Amino acid sequence: MAYLDHAASTPVLPETVAAMAAAMAQPGNASSLHAAGRRARRTVEESREAVAAALGARPSEVLFTGGGTESDNLAVKGIYWARRTADPRRTRVLASSVEHHAVLDAVEWLVAHEGAQVTWLEVDTVGRVHPDVLEAAMDDDVALATVMWANNEVGTVQPVVALAEVARRYGVPFHTDAVQAVGQLPVDFAASGVDAMTVTGHKFGGPLGAGALLLGRDVACTPLLHGGGQERDVRSGTFDTPALAGLATAATLATVRQPETAARLARLRDDLVRRVLAAVPDAVYNGDPVDRLPGNAHFSFPGCEGDSLLLLLDARGVEVSTGSACSSGVARPSHVLVAMGQDEERARSSLRFSLGHSSTPEDVDALLDALPGVVERARRVPVR
Amino acid sequence: MRLLAALSGGVDSAVAAALAVEAGHDVTAVHLALSEMPAALRTGSRGCCSREDARDAGRVADVLGIPFYVWDLAEQFREDVINDFVAEYAAGHTPNPCLRCNEKVKFAAVLDRALALGFDAVVTGHHASLTDGVLSRSVDLAKDQSYVLAVLTPEQLAATVLPLGGITKEQVREIARDRGLAVADKAESYDICFIADGDTAGFLRDRLGSQPGPVVDALTGAVVGEHDGAYAYTVGQRRGLALTVPAPDGRPRYVLSIEPVSRTVTVGPASALDVSRVLTGRPVWSSPRPLPLACEVQLRAHGMVHACTVTPSGDGWQLALDTAARGVAPGQAAVLYDGDTVLGSATVSSAA
Numbered sequence: 247m248a249y250l251d252h253a254a255s256t257p258v259l260p261e262t263v264a265a266m267a268a269a270m271a272q273p274g275n276a277s278s279l280h281a282a283g284r285r286a287r288r289t290v291e292e293s294r295e296a297v298a299a300a301l302g303a304r305p306s307e308v309l310f311t312g313g314g315t316e317s318d319n320l321a322v323k324g325i326y327w328a329r330r331t332a333d334p335r336r337t338r339v340l341a342s343s344v345e346h347h348a349v350l351d352a353v354e355w356l357v358a359h360e361g362a363q364v365t366w367l368e369v370d371t372v373g374r375v376h377p378d379v380l381e382a383a384m385d386d387d388v389a390l391a392t393v394m395w396a397n398n399e400v401g402t403v404q405p406v407v408a409l410a411e412v413a414r415r416y417g418v419p420f421h422t423d424a425v426q427a428v429g430q431l432p433v434d435f436a437a438s439g440v441d442a443m444t445v446t447g448h449k450f451g452g453p454l455g456a457g458a459l460l461l462g463r464d465v466a467c468t469p470l471l472h473g474g475g476q477e478r479d480v481r482s483g484t485f486d487t488p489a490l491a492g493l494a495t496a497a498t499l500a501t502v503r504q505p506e507t508a509a510r511l512a513r514l515r516d517d518l519v520r521r522v523l524a525a526v527p528d529a530v531y532n533g534d535p536v537d538r539l540p541g542n543a544h545f546s547f548p549g550c551e552g553d554s555l556l557l558l559l560d561a562r563g564v565e566v567s568t569g570s571a572c573s574s575g576v577a578r579p580s581h582v583l584v585a586m587g588q589d590e591e592r593a594r595s596s597l598r599f600s601l602g603h604s605s606t607p608e609d610v611d612a613l614l615d616a617l618p619g620v621v622e623r624a625r626r627v628p629v630r
Numbered sequence: 631m632r633l634l635a636a637l638s639g640g641v642d643s644a645v646a647a648a649l650a651v652e653a654g655h656d657v658t659a660v661h662l663a664l665s666e667m668p669a670a671l672r673t674g675s676r677g678c679c680s681r682e683d684a685r686d687a688g689r690v691a692d693v694l695g696i697p698f699y700v701w702d703l704a705e706q707f708r709e710d711v712i713n714d715f716v717a718e719y720a721a722g723h724t725p726n727p728c729l730r731c732n733e734k735v736k737f738a739a740v741l742d743r744a745l746a747l748g749f750d751a752v753v754t755g756h757h758a759s760l761t762d763g764v765l766s767r768s769v770d771l772a773k774d775q776s777y778v779l780a781v782l783t784p785e786q787l788a789a790t791v792l793p794l795g796g797i798t799k800e801q802v803r804e805i806a807r808d809r810g811l812a813v814a815d816k817a818e819s820y821d822i823c824f825i826a827d828g829d830t831a832g833f834l835r836d837r838l839g840s841q842p843g844p845v846v847d848a849l850t851g852a853v854v855g856e857h858d859g860a861y862a863y864t865v866g867q868r869r870g871l872a873l874t875v876p877a878p879d880g881r882p883r884y885v886l887s888i889e890p891v892s893r894t895v896t897v898g899p900a901s902a903l904d905v906s907r908v909l910t911g912r913p914v915w916s917s918p919r920p921l922p923l924a925c926e927v928q929l930r931a932h933g934m935v936h937a938c939t940v941t942p943s944g945d946g947w948q949l950a951l952d953t954a955a956r957g958v959a960p961g962q963a964a965v966l967y968d969g970d971t972v973l974g975s976a977t978v979s980s981a982a
Contacts, residue, residue: 554747557699561658578702627746628739 248564248612252449252541252602253398253426258492259451259603265495266453269488276485277474290485293494297458300497301445302434309459309477310490314425314446317459318348320470320481321421321442322392326356328466329389329419340383340391340418342367342375343585346398348444349423350581353392367393372534373402373586377412384416395424395443396431399569399582399598400533401542403431410439419465425449425457429500429603430508430539441465445497447489451603452496456489503603511601512540518599518610519543525618532583532596541601544569546583546592550624555597558623562616569598591629633791634744635659635753636736637690637698639683641813642755642794644690645802648809649793650753651694657753659698661687662740664707665824686813693811701743703735710734712824716837719861722888723961726931727822729778737786744789751789755802759795759970763787765916767970770798777931780965780975781914831862843893845873848886848902860888863895866903866957873897884957904954910946910964910976917973926967927951929958929978935967946976955981 249257269289274282276290291305298305311317322339329336341353343366356362365383367375375393383391391413396403406422413420421442427433429450435443442465446457461467461480473482500507522529522545530546547555552568559566569580579593599613633655635647650657661684684700691698711731718725736754744752757768758776765787768774782790794802806814825833838861845855854875857863863871867885877883883897908929919925921942926935927949937952949964958981966973 553699553701554743557658557697558747560697623746623748627743 248609250599250601250605250609250613251565251567252605253539253598253600254567255448255454256429256451256602257604258448258453259496259499261499262447262452262492262496266488266492269491272487274487276487277476286485286487289487289491293490296494297497300494300501301428301443301460302436302438303460304436304463306463306478307435307460309461309481310485310493311457311459311481313448313455313457314346314423314444315348316470317444317446317457318346318421318423319352320459320467321444321461322349322352322390323356323360323470324467324480325390325419325421325442325465326360326362327468330360331468332466335387336389337361338363338365338385338387338389340365340367340380340388342369342393342404344369344373344375344397344399344402344582345392345394346423346425349392349394362389363387369585371586372532373397373400373582374534374537375404375409377405377408380409380412381416384412384418388416388418390419390421392421392423395422395427395433396539397533397582398426399580400544400586401426401538401600402534403427403537403539406438406440410441413441414439426539426542428497429504430511430541432504433501435460442467447493447496450496450500452500453489453492456486456493458493500603507603508540511605514601514605514607514610515540515543517607518601518613521610521614522599522617525614526621529621530592532586532588539600541605543599543601544596545599546588546596547621547624548592548595549629550595550621551627551629552594552597554624554627555620558620559613559616562620564613564616566613567598567600569596594629631750631791632656632748633658633751633753634740634747634749635696636740636755637661637687638755639686639690639813639816640755640819641806641811641816642757642799642802643687644755644811644813645805645809646753646755646791646793647690647696648694648805648811650791651696653793655753657694657696658749659687659691659694659696660701660740661698662707662735663700663702664704664711664735686816690811690813693809701740703739706739707731707735707824715822716834718961719834720838720890721961722860722890724864724959725961726778726963727824728931729781729963732778733781737782737790741786741789751791753791753793755794756792757794757799758792758972760787760790760792761795765972766795767967767972768795773799774932776967776970776972777928777963777965780916780972781963782916783914784916784918787916831859834861835859841893843895845871845895845897847875847877847883848896848898850878854883854897857893857895860890860893860895863888865959871897888959900956903957905956905958905981906951906954908947908949908951908955908958908964908981909943909979910949911979912945913947913974913976915974917968917971919968919973921947923966923973925973926969928965928967929955930962940966946979 274286276286294305410420419441423444441462443460448454532544579590583593637643637659715727756775757773759766767776841859844853847854855873886898887896923940927938939950962978965975
């Protein structure tokens, strides 16, 4: 089995499992006042400190959540509501047109239900938002701007520091979805200048269902979840102590190992790209060839449907992604590729190969063993 | 064989796939997403293609331990089945969308795709027998679906596997229960899957708009009522005619014919519905026979069979029925049988 879908979820590190197992063996609610509660609370707060240290934030800036989707929703809706409450004219959201659905759909929900306007920030042919595009969209009515750190489909890395600098000049809070970046790129919350940042554990060897929103201490954010007042009153809910212990362990290891991981993955990825282009000469390498996630390779295979390629590779033990799927499993042409100016047919012909900490040269070999025959076979399938 | 199983989320296709796996075939499952706006949950016996059905199909594949994918054929389904359905009603015909779906989607788009991907055949949960390329009725005559499969060509049948032809619906449910398939007791779907509320007239009105016209009595030639769209009527219909002038003989009146250009719906006595001569368009022969031919014909799904003599007429058939058939509408399929064996199918163009 060759697993080339780390961007969907990367295997949990053994150290994460050990940390979670140890925490699960301890009873207690971290909000309780007795000894068991204090013990749990210590685990939670040490986890918070570890995540903060790994990501260049202060502990008070780390709000634990249930994962990337929740963090994105909390940032987009929460900051929108808080900014609009402070000044009712602020109803505009600036968002890149290549965001993950967790941002995209949250913005569209604000438009449909909360009187928001949206300016979708255009991208160039590799999927990058230029800072002057953000600057041109700035106005008095802007509630927040949100641009992802690195794209989950084509891997393009955004100029986050320059974008955040534009937002700062206009006094507009800037959120970035850094779900794909942690563990693959150096990520430093304070140095980046962003006001809010989404991260999630299962993309860097942590558990599923545990993530964080890093939120600057002066950034107002209206809660989605009301209750016990945990997490600066912004995100109530009993602490998932074992998951947070796992999240912290993985964050620490992933960021310590990041330079070495990135270098190794980039070499593997470059080898994969070279060999794919040699085997399928008309394949198109999508995204920024240089400023991209080291583990990401994304191609269009003209004359093929991504769906067919995926099925045929799956049957040969090679696990990849078409890059976008809705909850019912129906593949739609990727909004990312469409935003990058590709037509629907080419968008449907694409496939994402993503590498992570457990990837080996054998995984790449397995892909290249299968790919030429698979592409040839997929070309016979009538294109819809 | 490498087989592609089409899983609807219902019990029949689940058991068909299970039997194919147990027969030692290499089976991959797909669920066809046919609705562009799938409802989250299924409601009662109506509708299909809900996300719940996709989930049920996926759970069947999990239990059988076979790969599972969702194929989005909503666009194809809209063009070839839904649009055809609306256009046929607009032309005063009575279409069978299940038959059209088999002809254009399940055993065309899906089959073509399957063969191109390297599968040898598709396997479905239709209740019909298929042995050595010969299509025939299911042993469960109440569930027999050979009528809606008769439109398949010998080439299509050669790449089709129908594992359920030799067993009854009750046995299908038993097999599902034995195998731990959660869909074992799932409700049957009866109605047209893309008209979730069952209101066919309302569905057509939304698409074709108001097209008022007269209702004319065949015996007197008098206008006996008005209608809002001839598409809401089918030949043989009695209910919902809203006639304002009583019949001279006081007997119930039925829709005899629909003329789309003048939007005239003609009504008359039951006896006028009887036909003994049926003309069809170009046929599809699943088991070709020379003409003239004495055999049986079935003129609607789950309808009775009539002994008949088939002779050529233009591109199609002329069917001389031994006993009169009641209420035969253009657009229906005439399916020829020799006993339980399907010989071929053609669309009714006129009947008298």
